[in-house]
């Protein structure tokens with residue numbers, strides 16, 4: 204079974220050809236906020252990250268529109284169970300399995316076409332046509348397994364800034 208792990212990338216891709224520079228800049232800022240962390244961010248987390256004190260406050264629908272565009276482009280994935288978003292890089296987001304750590308909250312995505320096909324085949328035996336598939340696993344990530352005394356509270360103190368990157 205071939206699997207590919209997708210991790211947040213440090214590089215920010217050109218995300219839009221939108222003639223409106225502000226939209227392009229917002230998309231880039233949203234992507235940047237998600238790229239800086241392994242932790243899923245809610246729309247409100249992202250709003251806080253991309254808002255600038257010297258400019259007009261952004262409205263949540265503006266952030267949701269930016270997220271919809273980035274999801275459609277395969278650059279951002281949505282964690283349904285957390286109503287949060289993560290940076291992904293894949294040509295086929297519908298084949299991703301999200302692994303979410305119960306201890307540190309980090310999320311990683313693994314592309315796994317065979318398991319998605321098995322699930323779709325099982326649904327087809329019911330005459331069910333799959334339109335949207337949500338594959339989310341909860342457990343403990345590789346970093347947290349090797350740190351038995353790991354405490355999320357000590358690693359991720361509450362800050363106004365971005366959440367800390369998950370420990371490596």
Ligand SMILES: [Zn+2]
Nearest residue numbers: 304307344347
């Ligand atoms: Zn973890």
